[in-house]
Amino acid sequence: xxxxxxxxRGTRFFFLAVILCFVLPGILYHREVRNYFTDHLPPLxxxxxxxxxxLEHYKEYETRKDVKYLWSANHAHSSGxxxxxxxxxxxxxxxxxxxxxxxxxxxxxNPDGSLFSDYNGHLIPSRIPLTALLSGVxxxxxxxxxxxxxxxxxxxxxxxxxxxxxxxxxxDVNDDRMRFDEDVPASYIFEKWLEKINSxxxxxxxxxxxxxxxxxxxxFGHKRMLSIWEYLKNSPVSTHWGWSPLIHDxxxxxxxxxxxxxxxxxxxxxxxxxxxxxxxxxxxxxxALHVRRGDFEDHCVHLGKWSxxxxxxxxxxxxxxxxxxxxxxxxxxxxxxxxxMYMQRCFPTIEQIVQKVTQVRVESEKPLTHIYIMTNGVxxxxxxxxxxxxxxxxxxxxxxxxxxxxxxxxxxxxxALDMFVAQRSEVLIGNGWSSLxxxxxxxxxxxxxxxxxxxxx
Numbered sequence: 243x244x245x246x247x248x249x250x251r252g253t254r255f256f257f258l259a260v261i262l263c264f265v266l267p268g269i270l271y272h273r274e275v276r277n278y279f280t281d282h283l284p285p286l287x288x289x290x291x292x293x294x295x296x297l298e299h300y301k302e303y304e305t306r307k308d309v310k311y312l313w314s315a316n317h318a319h320s321s322g323x324x325x326x327x328x329x330x331x332x333x334x335x336x337x338x339x340x341x342x343x344x345x346x347x348x349x350x351x352n353p354d355g356s357l358f359s360d361y362n363g364h365l366i367p368s369r370i371p372l373t374a375l376l377s378g379v380x381x382x383x384x385x386x387x388x389x390x391x392x393x394x395x396x397x398x399x400x401x402x403x404x405x406x407x408x409x410x411x412x413x414d415v416n417d418d419r420m421r422f423d424e425d426v427p428a429s430y431i432f433e434k435w436l437e438k439i440n441s442x443x444x445x446x447x448x449x450x451x452x453x454x455x456x457x458x459x460x461x462f463g464h465k466r467m468l469s470i471w472e473y474l475k476n477s478p479v480s481t482h483w484g485w486s487p488l489i490h491d492x493x494x495x496x497x498x499x500x501x502x503x504x505x506x507x508x509x510x511x512x513x514x515x516x517x518x519x520x521x522x523x524x525x526x527x528x529x530a531l532h533v534r535r536g537d538f539e540d541h542c543v544h545l546g547k548w549s550x551x552x553x554x555x556x557x558x559x560x561x562x563x564x565x566x567x568x569x570x571x572x573x574x575x576x577x578x579x580x581x582x583m584y585m586q587r588c589f590p591t592i593e594q595i596v597q598k599v600t601q602v603r604v605e606s607e608k609p610l611t612h613i614y615i616m617t618n619g620v621x622x623x624x625x626x627x628x629x630x631x632x633x634x635x636x637x638x639x640x641x642x643x644x645x646x647x648x649x650x651x652x653x654x655x656x657x658a659l660d661m662f663v664a665q666r667s668e669v670l671i672g673n674g675w676s677s678l679x680x681x682x683x684x685x686x687x688x689x690x691x692x693x694x695x696x697x698x699x
Contacts (some may be wrong), residue, residue, distance in 0.1 A: 372501025
């Protein structure tokens with residue numbers, strides 16, 4: 243083979259250069275492809291999960307023999323955050339009321355061990371660490387002064403210190419009367435569980451995973467659930483409920499959407515920036531609207547056919563907006579008149595939304611100056627709603643969930659941002675059948691906001 247005047251070393255360098263010309267672009271291409279798919283997969287929140295396993299009180303609790311724990315392995319999963327949250331609230335309340343550490347787990351969409359799941363053609367995380375959503379007493383934060391209840395711990399820590407817990411079955415306490423009799427108040431069920439758990443000396447108690455929830459989903463949709471308020475209203479589970487730093491950062495990033503003319507910045511509260519905002523105070527002038535769209539229409543039809551009632555925490559007797567459940571329907575059938583009433587209250591049209599907003603603004607004890615719409619509606623429909631609201635009266639600003647600027651990590655927990663904002667709104671107009679609305683209303687009542695600041699379609 244001719245050398246073209248190249249030395250042996252030069253020949254080797256020549257062939258190496260040729261190889262690199264062909265191989266290196268392929269390597270870089272595959273790296274870019276790999277990075278593309280890695281960057282576009284849902285986040286796994288590994289930093290949050292890591293911090294959950296290193297909470298400051300763990301070392302102390304490993305050596306103490308007087309710390310008691312309650313792990314509700316049967317907690318809700320594979321549901322929207324609203325349904326899972328209401329179950330976590332009750333499990334946390336039971337742990338606190340029995341003087342035990344609440345054992346927390348992930349927010350789980352799919353418990354099969356996968357990293358990702360398909361949801362309507364999009365990948366979502368199969369599970370999200372609870373600390374990506376919450377902070378405070380539910381995830382290991384300090385209890386209020388004077389409260390000696392042990393702090394919450396993760397499931398992983400519980401498994402480490404409690405390898406052989408006492409196992410409980412829900413059916414050992416909940417009989418059919420407690421489950422299905424609408425005359426049995428939720429407080430009675432709760433008190434039976436207090437008796438059961440307080441009778442156990444073992445510091446490690448687990449409610450087995452293959453059990454129904456202690457408070458099944460239909461109980462939350464009945465007034466008998468309101469009897470639990472006497473226990474919940476002064477519990478740190480409700481009074482010291484906290485949203486995570488990730489949610490607070492999303493709020494700061496979008497503050498101008500909730501507070502007109504405000505500066506949006508993740509550096510809010512640091513030296514040289516705007517004064518830190520008190521997150522326990524209402525946002526002056528804000529009217530929050532919870533407007534469900536999409537497949538919720540079919541759900542509203544189902545609710546009408548079965549004459550379903552509002553969620554319990556949307557039925558406080560102090561509220562001016564009430565729902566009189568029709569008695570001439572149910573079991574899959576109802577009249578045309580009843581269905582129209584259900585759709586107006588559950589899936590209102592733009593015209594009906596505007597009418598309700600106008601009414602609430604007139605009746606509000608506080609001036610309402612701007613609107614934030616929490617919605618899953620398509621962008622075109624939301625824009626039409628904004629224009630209709632604007633033409634109905636002067637508003638300083640009307641924004642929606644579709645206007646949010648959020649990070650990739652915040653995208654999959656953004657419902658918590660909506661709840662944080664709605665919790666602090668001057669007035670909320672919510673959906674009576676929505677667990678998201680009822681959870682927000684519960685937190686607002688625990689904070690002592692005016693009952694009539696909670697309104698419903």
